[in-house]
Amino acid sequence: MFRRRLTVALISFASVLLLTAVLAVATLAVTERQVVRGRVAGDIATGYVQLSAQKQRLRTWVAQLQQGLQPDPGVRTELQAALAGTVQRLKGLVGQARALDDSEAAGAEHQRRSETLQQLQTGLVALLQAVDQVRPLGDDPHPAQAWQALAQMFDMPQGLDIRMLIAENIAIEAASVQRERAAADATLAGVRWLWLAAALLLASAALAVAWHFDRALRDPLQQLNEGAQALQAGRLGHRIAYRGEDEFGAVARSVNALAAELEQHRERESADRQRLEDLVAVRTRELADALASLRQADGQRRRLFADISHELRTPTTVIRGEAEITLRGTDKPPAEYREALRRIAETARQLGTVIDDLLAMARSDIDALSLTRETVDLDELAAQALEPAAALASRRGVQLELPPPRSGAHLVAGDPQRLRQLLLVLLDNATRYSHAGGRVELRLWRAAAPGPGPGPGHAADGVCLAVRDHGIGIDPVELPQVFERHFRGARARRHSPDGSGLGLSIARVLAQAHGGRLQLEPAIGGGTQATLWLPLQPATDELLAEAAGPPPQGLPSPVHRPSTPPPA
Numbered sequence: 001m002f003r004r005r006l007t008v009a010l011i012s013f014a015s016v017l018l019l020t021a022v023l024a025v026a027t028l029a030v031t032e033r034q035v036v037r038g039r040v041a042g043d044i045a046t047g048y049v050q051l052s053a054q055k056q057r058l059r060t061w062v063a064q065l066q067q068g069l070q071p072d073p074g075v076r077t078e079l080q081a082a083l084a085g086t087v088q089r090l091k092g093l094v095g096q097a098r099a100l101d102d103s104e105a106a107g108a109e110h111q112r113r114s115e116t117l118q119q120l121q122t123g124l125v126a127l128l129q130a131v132d133q134v135r136p137l138g139d140d141p142h143p144a145q146a147w148q149a150l151a152q153m154f155d156m157p158q159g160l161d162i163r164m165l166i167a168e169n170i171a172i173e174a175a176s177v178q179r180e181r182a183a184a185d186a187t188l189a190g191v192r193w194l195w196l197a198a199a200l201l202l203a204s205a206a207l208a209v210a211w212h213f214d215r216a217l218r219d220p221l222q223q224l225n226e227g228a229q230a231l232q233a234g235r236l237g238h239r240i241a242y243r244g245e246d247e248f249g250a251v252a253r254s255v256n257a258l259a260a261e262l263e264q265h266r267e268r269e270s271a272d273r274q275r276l277e278d279l280v281a282v283r284t285r286e287l288a289d290a291l292a293s294l295r296q297a298d299g300q301r302r303r304l305f306a307d308i309s310h311e312l313r314t315p316t317t318v319i320r321g322e323a324e325i326t327l328r329g330t331d332k333p334p335a336e337y338r339e340a341l342r343r344i345a346e347t348a349r350q351l352g353t354v355i356d357d358l359l360a361m362a363r364s365d366i367d368a369l370s371l372t373r374e375t376v377d378l379d380e381l382a383a384q385a386l387e388p389a390a391a392l393a394s395r396r397g398v399q400l401e402l403p404p405p406r407s408g409a410h411l412v413a414g415d416p417q418r419l420r421q422l423l424l425v426l427l428d429n430a431t432r433y434s435h436a437g438g439r440v441e442l443r444l445w446r447a448a449a450p451g452p453g454p455g456p457g458h459a460a461d462g463v464c465l466a467v468r469d470h471g472i473g474i475d476p477v478e479l480p481q482v483f484e485r486h487f488r489g490a491r492a493r494r495h496s497p498d499g500s501g502l503g504l505s506i507a508r509v510l511a512q513a514h515g516g517r518l519q520l521e522p523a524i525g526g527g528t529q530a531t532l533w534l535p536l537q538p539a540t541d542e543l544l545a546e547a548a549g550p551p552p553q554g555l556p557s558p559v560h561r562p563s564t565p566p567p568a
Contacts, residue, residue: 009209016202023198027191033100034187038180040097044113045173047090051120052166054082058131059154066150068136080128087121109176116169119160126157220248227255236263314392314428315351319344321391347388350417371415371513375537378444378463379406381416385423386442392428397436400427410444410463411537414514422510425503426467426530432496433528434471441468450517450533462516462535470527471495474520482520483508 058079064071094117098110130153155163223240230238236259240252326332326340383403393400412419430440447464474482478489485505504520511518516534523529 006213009213012205013209016205020198020202023194027194031187031191034180034184037097037100038177038184040093040100041173041177041180044090044093044097045170045177047086047093048166048170048173051083051086051090052170054079054086055124055127055154055162055166058083059150062131062134062153063150065134066137076131080131083124083128087117087124091117113169116165120162120165123157123160123162123165126160127154127162130157220246220252224248224251224255227252227259231255231259231262236260236266312351312355314424315347315388317395318347318388318391319351321395322347322388325391325394343387343391350420371418373413373415376412376414376416376419377406377408378410378412378419378465378534379404379408381419382423382442382444382465385420385427389424389427389431393431393440396431396434398431398434399437399439400431401439401441404442404444407444409446412463412514412534413537414534418510419514422507422532423465423467425507426532429503429530430467430469430471430528433492434469438470440470442466443468446536447533449535450519450531462533465532465534466529467532468523468527468529470523470525473522473526474528476522479520479522483518 058076061071061076061079091114094110094113097113098106134153155161227238227240238259239256322340322344326337383406386400386403390400427440427442434440443466445464446462448461450464472491472495475489475491478487481487482489483504485502504518508518511532511534514534516532518533519531521529521531
């Protein structure tokens with residue numbers, strides 16, 4: 001029932017829209033044709049006015065020539081071409097006007113325009129030929145006769161009064177423009193009223209159809225909507241009261257039957273489903289908590305064991321090396337024993353700090369370690385780190401160069417204990433992966449921050465500490481992974497199987513905690529170079545500029561990080 005009425009309404013609307021489209025196309029064509037006719041009439045009138053002005057300019061040029069003023073010949077040529085072009089353009093406009101309006105009433109007008117243009121063309125040809133023959137008057141004693149001859153040439157060539165012909169056509173075309181304008185206004189007014197009537201009719205029909213369907217659809221749609229909202233809210237006992245025999249009645253009966261069936265199933269399944277969901281939720285939470293606890297405990301255990309294995313190896317090796325060196329050979333002076341015991345005590349104190357750190361790392365991570373910042377002289381710190389490292393180097397048969405001379409210009413803000421730990425990691429790696437009889441070098445110099453930054457000429461704002469060995473080196477493809485936890489390259493595993501791969505990771509975190517950068521790269525001539533950059537103590541940057549002096553001889557400007565450390 002509603003389907004049939006809706007189909008009829010849609011077909012009616014489609015028909016009305018089709019008729020409206022046809023009407024729009026027709027009115028648009030009529031309006032466009034009328035506007036074009038008015039524009040062509042205006043162009044014809046403008047053409048005659050231009051023709052008169054061009055003829056007058058040519059007459060002025062001829063008068064100047066007769067008076068001996070020597071006017072520009074190019075102006076004459078331009079005016080002659082403009083007159084001929086204007087006549088041709090008028091012919092084209094007359095042809096266009098004939099194509100736009102070929103009625104019998106307009107035929108006489110088009111014929112008159114064509115004949116007039118033919119006469120004008122004939123007269124203008126004669127005029128232009130006469131202009132080509134004009135010469136200066138010279139000593140002619142009759143200027144009045146010359147002026148009369150000039151007027152005869154321009155106004156009555158070959159007996160044709162083109163001046164009057166142009167003036168009459170200007171008046172005729174002006175009247176034609178007014179007539180076409182009035183016709184265009186009348187057409188636009190008719191189209192306006194036509195479309196107003198069509199819009200009113202269409203709006204009235206739309207309102208009537210809308211009112212009819214609103215009355216027919218409001219009650220059943222409202223009842224169906226209420227039933228759907230009740231089902232959505234879970235009120236399965238709600239029933240739609242619509243009892244019609246149309247499509248809405250069939251939908252209402254189907255929805256009521258569906259609600260009754262759902263209500264029956266809901267009562268049977270609700271309790272079982274709830275119990276099952278509760279049981280699954282409880283078991284899922286228990287399993288998730290247990291799995292998370294196991295993963296956390298296992299991860300902490302693995303990391304703690306790995307860190308303990310790595311961090312305790314270096315200090316204990318230093319202590320054992322110091323004791324072995326001291327006990328080796330004959331008796332030594334008491335001062336040498338005291339110095340060895342001092343170094344052992346210092347390393348034991350460092351070992352205690354490392355143990356405290358490892359306990360803190362078991363609860364969180366190395367990033368959480370606190371730093372005690374103070375002014376640190378890297379020259380002095382490097383000398384202190386070289387003392388215990390010398391024992392490691394001696395046991396491994398590696399030559400460790402003497403500390404660099406102290407300049408007092410390498411002051412940074414940091415934790416001395418953490419920085420010493422960082423240097424020991426770099427020196428331990430350098431000696432560990434050197435060949436027996438090899439050499440490890442340590443150099444310091446002022447430099448700008450490595451990587452993207454200021455261009456050449458920027459002042460050095462930090463200190464570079466480079467540890468260079470001549471050992472096994474690093475495969476370039478492994479460089480991006482050297483700072484990852486537990487990563488060890490193939491060469492490193494073959495040379496020293498007992499490593500854990502934690503040292504460089506810890507060293508890089510310590511460098512970043514001090515605002516610095518740590519980089520590792522293959523050294524020229526073999527081996528590896530670790531470069532640590534730390535920012536200068538801000539308060540001493542300018543005061544120590546003179547004390548720092550230029551970079552070591554043979555180095556590039558400190559703005560750029562050198563690929564190799566300064567020469568010894």
